[in-house]
Amino acid sequence: MSPVRVAIIADSPQVRASLQALVEASPALRLAASAADAGMLADSLAGSAPDVIVIDVEPGASEAPKAGFDIEHVPSALVMLTDEADSEWILDALPGDAAAILPRNALPGEIVASIEAVAAGLYVLSPEILGRLLGARTPPRQTASGAPFETLTSREIEVLTMLAEGLGNKEIARQLDISDNTVKFHLAAIFGKLGATNRTEAVMLGMRHGFIMV
Template sequence: MAVNVMLADDHSLVREGLKSLLELEGDIKVIAEAVDGADCLSKLETVSPDVLLLDINMPVMNGLDVLKKLKDNRSNVKVLVLTVHNEIEYLMKAVDIGIDGYVLKDSESSELKKAIFTIAEGETYIQPSLIPQLNSKRIEKDKDGAKIDNLTRRELEVLKLLAVGKYNKEIAEELDISERTVKNHVSNIFKKIDVTDRTQAAVFAIRNNLIEIF
């Protein structure tokens, strides 16, 4: 029995190429296509693919937001992210949300089909070339988690405000504390998360999803 697949990508040529490639041997059938994230969610209300091939960069709603919506709504559809993004941060975010698979668009067709069949059978598939980076990033994240746990509630508040670009005076006013107290908190934060300046502290906060970047 063929695996039913839905394609979500804003480039029509990509969708056409994928459809032709996947249906070539008859073991995969493309039953629906979506041109953006919102269109994808809308069509999933009326179709039930075994696997959703999801691009990250799409208008209206990006792939990671679509994935989060599906997981929040307890959708049963298996999601395979097919993307040009080889930056490990995207993969980490997808894994944290609950991805079923992640493959780069420059992979071989045999690898893409293997990922689809693996996911359809209920297993997870991450492109093998990305796994060493993923494991390294997980170790780094575990270390960051320990550093975050070591921050006091107030230090965490100060770090978040610092990370969005607020100066000590602005932080003091928002938290109703003195600038001297803020300065002491910043110094303690730097020591606890092992950074030397505000930029590094902001990067730490962004990397660990302590603040949202729009």
């Protein structure tokens, strides 16, 4: 198999050099380009398309760098290194086909494995980030039967209410002005917190626990 062509975006020269060295040291990977931002990356690539783009998102960033998404034929495969994965703008920035979200202090082996995974069309989330995305750190409430469940955020209640109205993912995304990908993450969190296995069950449990009214 041909090596996975990797492009890197990192504002910090130190981080950029570290990621470059990591890619260059792996026989399964090949460095396509490396730059401080998306515009410089596009110039470096000169119209060619990497297989995977790795982005280092520094703390306090208000929006994700559009890592060459304007470059023609760039595949939707992204590895994002961030310590603020529960920010909704990060969910909106994820491509629909394949992505990885890792903490910025992820081990070299974890980063390499994630690059290879997204190149194969998979999603990769660290246990810590998965827990944050699904609201696993929210204190549980008690149901009438005594079984614990986790409270929903205001946005999750909005999504659940629209679910009860029979809206599909695309309509929910349009009304809330968020991406389809973000809707999927919210639904996964709702199902996990309520213990639901499908949309109908989530609505029924939401009504039972008073999250939505009819």
